[in-house]
Amino acid sequence: MNFIEELKWRGLFHQEIPGTEDLLNKGEVVKGYIGFDPTAPSLGIGNMVQIIILKHFQRAGHQPIAVLGGATGMVGDPSGKSDERNLQSLDQLEINKKNVEAQLRHFLDFGAEKNPAILVDNYDFYKDMNVLTFLRDVGKHLTVNYMMAKDSVKSRMETGISYTEFSYQLLQAYDFVQLYKQHNCMLQMGGSDQWGNLISGVELIRRMEGGEVYAVTSPLVTKTDGTKFGKTEKGNVFLSADMTSPYSFYQFWLNVSDEDAEKFIKIFTFLDRPTIEALIEEHRQDPGRRVLQKRLAEEVTVMVHSQEDLETAIKASSILFGKGTKETLQSLPLRDLLSVFEGVPQFNIDKAQLTDSISVIDFLTDVTGVFASKSDVRRAIKGNALSINSEKITNDTETISAADLINDSLVWVQNGKKNNYLVLVG
RNA sequence: GGGGAGAUACCAAAGCGGCCAACUGGGGCAGACUGUAAAUCUGCUGUCUCUGACUUCGUAGGUUCGAAUCCUGCUCUCCCCA
Numbered sequence: 448m449n450f451i452e453e454l455k456w457r458g459l460f461h462q463e464i465p466g467t468e469d470l471l472n473k474g475e476v477v478k479g480y481i482g483f484d485p486t487a488p489s490l491g492i493g494n495m496v497q498i499i500i501l502k503h504f505q506r507a508g509h510q511p512i513a514v515l516g517g518a519t520g521m522v523g524d525p526s527g528k529s530d531e532r533n534l535q536s537l538d539q540l541e542i543n544k545k546n547v548e549a550q551l552r553h554f555l556d557f558g559a560e561k562n563p564a565i566l567v568d569n570y571d572f573y574k575d576m577n578v579l580t581f582l583r584d585v586g587k588h589l590t591v592n593y594m595m596a597k598d599s600v601k602s603r604m605e606t607g608i609s610y611t612e613f614s615y616q617l618l619q620a621y622d623f624v625q626l627y628k629q630h631n632c633m634l635q636m637g638g639s640d641q642w643g644n645l646i647s648g649v650e651l652i653r654r655m656e657g658g659e660v661y662a663v664t665s666p667l668v669t670k671t672d673g674t675k676f677g678k679t680e681k682g683n684v685f686l687s688a689d690m691t692s693p694y695s696f697y698q699f700w701l702n703v704s705d706e707d708a709e710k711f712i713k714i715f716t717f718l719d720r721p722t723i724e725a726l727i728e729e730h731r732q733d734p735g736r737r738v739l740q741k742r743l744a745e746e747v748t749v750m751v752h753s754q755e756d757l758e759t760a761i762k763a764s765s766i767l768f769g770k771g772t773k774e775t776l777q778s779l780p781l782r783d784l785l786s787v788f789e790g791v792p793q794f795n796i797d798k799a800q801l802t803d804s805i806s807v808i809d810f811l812t813d814v815t816g817v818f819a820s821k822s823d824v825r826r827a828i829k830g831n832a833l834s835i836n837s838e839k840i841t842n843d844t845e846t847i848s849a850a851d852l853i854n855d856s857l858v859w860v861q862n863g864k865k866n867n868y869l870v871l872v873g
Numbered sequence: 874g875g876g877g878a879g880a881u882a883c884c885a886a887a888g889c890g891g892c893c894a895a896c897u898g899g900g901g902c903a904g905a906c907u908g909u910a911a912a913u914c915u916g917c918u919g920u921c922u923c924u925g926a927c928u929u930c931g932u933a934g935g936u937u938c939g940a941a942u943c944c945u946g947c948u949c950u951c952c953c954c955a
Contacts, residue, residue, distance in 0.1 A: 704910065735908045768909050823902095826917060830903045843923095863903055 448720075450507035451663070456720065457713040459500060459665045461639040464649065467661040470633060476562050477509045479634035480626055482569070482619065483551065484516035484524060485543035486535070489687030490550050492699075493677040495751070496668055496714060498554045500636055501564070505555065506717075510562040512632055513551045517544055517570025519619055525612040526599040526640045532612075544568070550686055554750075565630065569618075572625045585621050588654040589647065597643035616647045623648030624655055632660075639664045668714065671706045686751050692789045693752045697760035700744035701737075705730070708739040716746040763787040767867055773836045773853070781854045788859070791867045798872050804848030807833075807840055817860055817868045827862050834861040 451468045454460040471477055481497045483490065490498070501511040520540055523532050535543070548566065555564035573581075594600060594616060600608060623645075626632035635645050645662035652658045668676045677684055684699050685691040691699075703711055709727050712718065718726070730739040748757045766776070766787055776784070794815045808824045811817045818824045825843055827833040833840045836851065836859050849872075852858060858870040 698909080702909070705908095733908095734910085737908060737910080740908090740910090764909080820920065822920065822923085823918095825923075827903070830917065832903045864909065866902090 450504055450509065453503055453507065454500070454663070454665065457503075458710060459496070459503075459714060461664040461666040462642065463663045464646075464661045466659075467634065467663055470661055471507070471509065477634060478512055478565075478626075478630055478632040479504055479509060479636055480512035480514050480567075480623075480632050481636045482514040482516050482519065482622065483547055484520040485540060485547045486520060486523075487683075487685070488539075488543050488546050489685040489690050490547055491677055491686065492684045492715075493668065495686060496665060497637065498551065499715065499717075500665055501555060502717070504636070505559065505562060505564060508562060510565065511555060512565045512567055512626060512630060513555060514622060514626070515544060515548055515551070515566065515568045515570075517568040518573045519569055519615065519622070520544070521570075522615050522618060523612050524599075524615050524619075524644070525603055525608055526615075526644065528603075531607065531609055534611075546687065567626065567630075569622045569625075572622060573618075581621075585617060585624075585651070585655075588651055589617060589620070593650070594647070597647070599640075599643050616644045617651075619644045620647040620651040623660065624652055627652050627656060627658055627660060634661045634663065636663045636665070639666050668711075671704060688752060688756070693748060693756035694760045694763045694787075694789055696751065697744050697748045697757065698764065700747050701740050701764070703740055703743065705734055705739070708737075708743055712739055712743045712746075716743060716750075718742075718746065759783075759786050759789075763789070768864065773838060776836065776853050776859065779854075781856065784854060784857070788867070788869045791869050793869045793871055795871045795873060798849070801847070801849045801852070801872060804846040806843075807835065807845045807847055808843055810847050811860065815870050817870065818862075832863045835859070837861070 448456075449468070450471050451460065451463070479501075481501055483494060483497070498513075501513060505511045517540075520535070520543070521537075523534065525531075548568075551566060555566075557564045557566070594613070595604075597616060599616070600613060603612075623632070623635055635648055637645055642662075642664050645664065649660050649662055652660050670676050683691075684696065688696075700711070700715075708730070712723055712726065716723075726739055726742055730737070745757055748760060762783075763786075779787070794817055796815055800814055805814065807828075808821050811824050812819075812821050818827070824833070828840050828843050831839065831841070835847065836853060847858070852872055856872055858872065860868040860870060862868075
């Protein structure tokens with residue numbers, strides 16, 4: 448199966464410039480690139496789609512170039528944005544760049560013999576360039592009329608677009624020119640929202656260099672319920688363990704709906720077609736077992752984090768959602784307990800505050816602040832929703848004391864099935 | 874500038890002197906069922922010293938035994954005419 452066919456059955460193909468497939472099937476190693484702007488301290492799972500496409504590209508025997516948007520990140524892509532964005536500070540950009548670069552290195556194979564991945568920072572294309580040079584040598588080749596016809600710009604004509612963001616497509620186009628000249632890069636890939644920018648690059652190469660290059664886009668990943676992919680109530684799902692704990696990351700995939708699971712397992716894992724089709728079949732037989740979600744969550748967590756992180760995440764899930772009794776909690780060493788509860792909101796109190804036994808209501812409000820009001824606590828107790836150390840609180844006169852601490856240092860509070868809090872006593 | 878309508882809890886929207894902490898819908902939270910899903914059903918959704926008390930219906934006063942409800946000033950919003 449060739450690269451384009453692979454993308455197609457996985458649902459990763461949107462459109463191409465005619466001739467792209469022929470180029471890739473010649474049996475030669477083709478260089479293709481995708482750009483990643485360092486707009487956040489970490490890539491999110493939306494960006495992961497593009498990384499995965501680069502990996503498929505590499506697996507198909509071609510040579511992937513990951514372009515770090517050191518320059519484009521300074522300007523800001525108007526694509527898909529209804530308002531002008533604030534520029535990021537240069538310091539922040541520097542931090543973002545370091546992180547994004549590390550993440551790209553984590554996924555792509557830079558040691559491959561025949562087709563090692565290449566990392567390029569597009570800042571290098573511009574750092575020694577004069578504005579006037581840019582205007583004379585680059586800007587002269589595309590008309591404003593042409594640039595304004597792009598959706599990304601056109602949709603902003605009402606609300607306004609700065610000259611800076613307007614110039615973005617010219618920068619991205621010139622990236623392609625440089626990659627074409629320096630690396631003989633023949634293909635640019637990206638999300639479907641990037642189509643306009645990719646075409647600008649193709650056009651610019653035709654005019655400046657007389658070269659014929661190609662472009663492929665992938666569809667926007669969507670969810671069946673219409674909500675935005677890659678976000679939870681708590682915000683974006685990031686690839687960095689510091690920003691989205693491996694546990695939350697694992698949970699995100701585990702909670703995917705049945706229809707989405709069939710779609711996502713094709714997009715986000717490298718399992719081959721027979722394996723995936725067998726899994727889907729198995730899942731349809733007995734959706735309750737959620738084999739798809741589990742496998743998806745496992746594969747992606749290992750790929751992004753590690754086998755070890757996956758095991759911790761599974762263990763955490765079984766304690767948080769399973770029948771973890773107080774005894775099993777007591778049996779775990781403190782270090783593991785803390786990692787199980789990583790990402791769970793934590794409250795710190797002083798041990799002196801627990802010398803006498805105090806009522807659960809006071810403990811959860813005045814002492815720790817887990818709940819905003821005492822009425823809230825009473826409601827939770829009435830609704831049979833509140834547990835402390837996995838034991839249901841059924842009466843609002845119950846008390847808590849130092850003897851109830853797990854490992855002599857913490858209290859686990861649950862409100863309902865999904866809201867966990869940890870009180871650290873030190 | 875003249876005339877009219879309105880301002881109620883997270884949102885929408887009833888209530889128009891005591892039965893109002895305030896109908897109903899949405900949202901949110903929880904419970905049941907389930908698969909840590911969807912759908913469905915149920916409860917909750919001002920605070921507290923919680924079978925009761927206290928503070929809330931734009932804002933400041935007033936009438937009344939009693940006001941979200943009536944009166945007055947103020948602020949803001951909308952509509953019509955100029």
